[in-house]
Amino acid sequence: AQTVTQSQPEMSVQEAETVTLSCTYDTSENNYYLFWYKQPPSRQMILVIRQEAYKQQNATENRFSVNFQKAAKSFSLKISDSQLGDTAMYFCAFMKPYNQGGKLIFGQGTELSVKP
C-alpha cells in the first residue's frame, strides 16, 4: 500500500526568507502524480503544485517549486520569498495511477507559520 510521510509537523520562517517542506512516499508504481495542497485557516484546500512522475523536470509555480527525487521517493516543496499569506497547513499527496482510480493519499500535514 502506498503511504505518504511528512516528518515536520510544524515549521516557521521569517517573511521574505525561503523554506523547504519535506515529503516522502512509498510506492511500487512507476507512473503516478504528486501534489502539494495548501490549507489556510479558512479551511479551503488549494492546489499549490503538481508533478508527474514521468517528468524529470521539477515543477514550478511562481514562488513555489519542488525537488522531485524519484529514486529516493522524495517530493519536497520550496517556498521562496515567504509571505504572511503563506501561513497555512501544507499537505503532500500521492495520486494512485489511473488504473487504480486516481485516488489521493495524503500525508499528515506540515503547519507553516510565516513570521513578520
Add this chain to the structure above:
Amino acid sequence: DAGITQSPRYKITETGRQVTLMCHQTWSHSYMFWYRQDLGHGLRLIYYSAAADITDKGEVPDGYVVSRSKTENFPLTLESATRSQTSVYFCASTFDRAQPQHFGDGTRLSIL
C-alpha cells in the same frame, strides 16, 4: 457561481442520529470523493464515485453510506453517528482521474 459547495458548513448532532452531508458541483465532473480530516492523519478517503450510480469504498468507509443518483450531487450519510466520526469532511471532484481534485470548503461535524 460555478464550483463545488458543501452544506452545512457546521453541524452538531448526537450519537445515534442519522446525518447527511451534502455535496454539489456545477462542473459536471465525473469523479467525486469524500474525505475526512483528523489531526495527525491528514485527509483520508471515505468513498468515491466514478459516475452517477457508481460508487466504491475508500480507506475508511465503515459507518458511512453514499449515493450518486445525479452527476452533480454526492451526499454522505452517517446512518448512526458515533463520537469517532467527529471530524471535518471534505468533498472533492475532478473530470479526470489524472487531474487535480477540486475541494469544497468542508463541513465541520461534531457528535456529542
